[in-house]
Amino acid sequence: MVFTTSEENYIKSIFHLQQETGLVNTNSLAAEMHTRPASVTDMLKKLKSKKLLQYEKYKGFKLNEAGKKAALDIVRKHRLWEFFLVEKLKFDWDKVHPIAEELEHISGDELIQRLDDFLGNPSFDPHGDPIPDKNGKVPVIKQQSLSEIPFKKNVTVSSVSNQTAQMLDMLKHYCIAIGTQLMVLKKFDFDGSLEIKVSKQNACIISEQVAKNVFVHDVQ
Amino acid sequence: MVFTTSEENYIKSIFHLQQETGLVNTNSLAAEMHTRPASVTDMLKKLKSKKLLQYEKYKGFKLNEAGKKAALDIVRKHRLWEFFLVEKLKFDWDKVHPIAEELEHISGDELIQRLDDFLGNPSFDPHGDPIPDKNGKVPVIKQQSLSEIPFKKNVTVSSVSNQTAQMLDMLKHYCIAIGTQLMVLKKFDFDGSLEIKVSKQNACIISEQVAKNVFVHDVQ
């Protein structure tokens, strides 16, 4: 089954929203896609007629198995291209999303399989998000928010849940990237901010908001 | 100035046709683009209104300087992506054209500049066609058709003007690729076919039609 760029963008957005909320509603999808609720309703009819969607008027909607498989396919392409852009073309990790947003729509199974092999079959993209394999299987990693880690425990940054340019710019300033080793030294109860040690640098302080969006796993 | 995928495909096709014939006519562009003359006329009006085209009703048309610059930009992207697909992803050279036909429309000056650097700023694509630089300058190479080369002269294959899958499949069978060294041994006057020696292999015979489409330059 082959989809238009617009259909693919809707499928991917529904997929991401339904991971949070189960059922998705029209207004939140319109907000996510920077479009109007009426446009969403139009597309829902189309996706339902293509049997990708469970949808009843006024009752919300979610992707069925075929829809989820289609979504994982697009996510796979998006994240492989992001990996390519950062690892091979040396883009900063906060610049690649809009480019991958276009590249993910290039068709051809052989292209994406060869790209995957060329990149060494990576499991995680530059933001630490898992890259589904060609069957839609998503690698899992046991990770916790930095805000939940006990003091003095060595951990490695595995992903960042807020991937706005603003957040990534901030992390670059702290020299925090995927793979960076960290240790939480202290929590300030006043505002929930954390004193942390980044690699072998001096300690610094990050806000609770940053800490909640940084995910880490055990070293090794 | 930014163009739609459709506009870009028209611009590129006009560019290629006008290199052959100077002025381009509606029917030949429609044939080239697998579309209808009426659709061509519609697009001509649009490209004229965007000041890319010299066009008078019923009189033919050609790209002006702005149009040619736009075309060279698209050609540059197309050929850089083809180079990427063959050199990095190890595609056969007869499979890359349709993929590059999509990739050439991905926007972003920084993307294409980084890709160019990553590939080592190549001057020729996998078919031997020149890759324009970012200013639209096209590298030139002194080449002749294999059908015009004197006997026993060592030459190197530089490009192939017919790039259909059929032609490229045939060349693969002869073990002829861009960069292959050749020598013409004899011409058969009966049908114009040539006996040639490919690298250090045994001599073989190619048709006049093949010979006319293979271009070569002096060794060194």
Place this chain on the structure above:
DNA sequence: TTATATTTTTAGTTTTGTCTAAATTTTATT
């Protein structure tokens, strides 16, 4: 439980790019 607010859908338009069929212009042929 009625009234109000919010959410969602429908109806009708718009833009882009395509098409067919018909009209017009140009070119070729008697």
Place this chain on the structure above:
DNA sequence: AATAAAATTTAGACAAAACTAAAAATATAA
């Protein structure tokens, strides 16, 4: 020069994907 043929353009239609404004359904609050 008149006629036929070919090339090109116009007119009108259509599908995809967006929009606005209004109607309908659902949820919330008095």
